[in-house]
Amino acid sequence: MDVLIVDTVDADVLGWLGSRHELHVAPQLAADAFALRAALETVRALVIPPGVALDAATLRDAPRLKVVGRVNAAAENIDLDACVRAGIEVVRPAAAHAAAEAEFVVGALLQLLRRVPIINAEGLHVGRELGGAVVGLVGITPSFKPLARLLTAFGATVKGYDPGVHASDGLWSRVDVEPSGLQALVRGSDALCLLLTCHTRYHGLFGERLLTEAKMNQVVVSLSHARLFDEVALAHALTEGPLAAAWLDAVEPDLLAPGRPLHGVTTLQTTPRVAASTHESRIRGAWAVARRIDEVLLAAPRGDFRTTRPAALAGLAIGPTPA
The missing domain is CATH 3.40.50.720 (NAD(P)-binding Rossmann-like Domain)
Incomplete structure (x- = not known):
């Protein structure tokens, strides 16, 4: 076969x-x-x-x-x-999924900013607009560039960080995004979007040190796996700290189970990897x-068994549909 x-x-x-x-x-x-x-x-x-x-x-x-x-x-x-x-x-x-993920993030931001109100100087509970907001993008993935374009079209100021791309790299000018250090990005963003591929070395990256320094009333949308967060620190930031709300699209099934730190946190929304599912x-x-x-x-010759020589993992650019 x-x-x-x-x-x-x-x-x-x-x-x-x-x-x-x-x-x-x-x-x-x-x-x-x-x-x-x-x-x-x-x-x-x-x-x-x-x-x-x-x-x-x-x-x-x-x-x-x-x-x-x-x-x-x-x-x-x-x-x-x-x-x-x-x-x-x-x-x-x-x-192939970049456009779908970019649209999902924008939709999630619009919902969080409008649905989770803040108290303004007049003491009123009000929503916020994406236009005029500072949005920080963490992780350069295929969805980074289309997301940056959409956010800019809404009138947002877009800044970015990737641990593997230096601030002097020409890539930032090609995607038309201002580079920033991670700590500065967390401190200065009204909204934070996490796209970073969650390798083991990044587990718990968003812990107490970073989350306690987030800008007041910041909202977070993450397409990265929830392991990027320290659960205790995220729960504290959402209930006692600066975060107004968060939306995680890649979580383990029992993340919100009784006894876990995020159980019962009403300002947290989770979805089962639906960002790319269009x-x-x-x-x-x-x-x-x-x-x-x-x-x-x-x-590959049909009759041959596979060799033991390693093959490169494939990255694909989407071209025209085959005839």
């Missing part, structure tokens, strides 16, 4: 890919790990949803696997190191994954 699809993929994409390779669509395997592993023996390309785990043990049951695709850009449940060791390319079309972005992502799978399979 050339391609096994264990996700919901647009029919046009399936039709195109199926016209070029032997294709089997079995989304039901997402709920049956044993059956999935049994099906992998002859599979050369695999597309899986975020809820399906792909670890080293599973890869041992897939000796011919060359490429793994994820229509969603997240890498949860995929052992990237094991894939590299096995010479398997992992395709995650992050750029009809349009899934179609763009599916086409990008399908095109790369096609390229890999055409380049």
Whole structure:
């Protein structure tokens, strides 16, 4: 079998890919790990949803696997190191979801600024406008540039920080965003948008030291995983500290469970990774994954087992839809 699809993929994409390779669509395997592993023996390309785990043990049951695709850009449940060791390319079309994520962040900011009132100098509870606000963006991802454009169109002042990009780098002028240090960004922003990929070294980055220095009545929208925050510090900042409200779009299932620091915090909203989940972005992502799978399979001899030589992880730019 050339391609096994264990996700919901647009029919046009399936039709195109199926016209070029032997294709089997079995989304039901997402709920049956044993059956999935049994099906992998002859599979050369695999597309899986975020809820399906792909670890080293599973890869041992897939000796011919060359490429793994994820229509969603997240890498949860995929052992990237094991894939590299096995010479398997992992395709995650992050750029396909950039526009959807940018729109989601703007919508979340508009809701938080208007829905969570502050007390003005006259003692009235009032909402706020995005136009004229200072918005800090943390992390240069594919959604950074379209988000900066949208915010600027609303009349916001946009500043940015990325731990891997120096303030003197020409990238800042190309995205038309003023660079800032992280502490200064937290202190001076009316709204903070976290886009940063949450590597282990960033866990708890937004802890007491940073959150206690946030600008008064600041709102936070995060597409980064909630592990970027120290839970105790975030709960304190939302209930006793300077934050007016926060919206987290990537959280673990029991983050708000009784006994956890954020349980019962009414100024916190969470969503299960819906920022990138639009009809349009899934179609763009599916086409990008399908095109790369096609390229890999055409380049790899059909009868060969995979080599152990590591392959580079793929980053994709979205081009025109295949004919």
